[in-house]
Amino acid sequence: MTHPTEPIPPDIRMAPADAPPSAQRKTTTATGAVPRLPSRAIFSGAQEVEIEHNGAVYRLRQTALGKLILTK
Numbered sequence: 863m864t865h866p867t868e869p870i871p872p873d874i875r876m877a878p879a880d881a882p883p884s885a886q887r888k889t890t891t892a893t894g895a896v897p898r899l900p901s902r903a904i905f906s907g908a909q910e911v912e913i914e915h916n917g918a919v920y921r922l923r924q925t926a927l928g929k930l931i932l933t934k
Contacts, residue, residue: 901924901930904922905924909923909924910922910923910924913932918934919934920932920933920934921933921934
């Protein structure tokens with residue numbers, strides 16, 4: 863997986879990876895809004911990325927029509 867070329871906005875406050883699951887679910891911005899990331903920051907020019915979550919690997923893929931598909 864490549865790293866995003868654009869940094870994640872500094873107002874997004876993420877729970878540390880070793881935080882308990884209840885703390886990890888409460889990810890919010892400084893304003894209390896749900897964080898929003900541009901897809902270009904996630905994909906960084908690639909058509910698909912792998913996301914590791916709770917020990918499982920998921921694949922997020924862009925289709926030719928610009929839709930997103932998440933598979934395990």
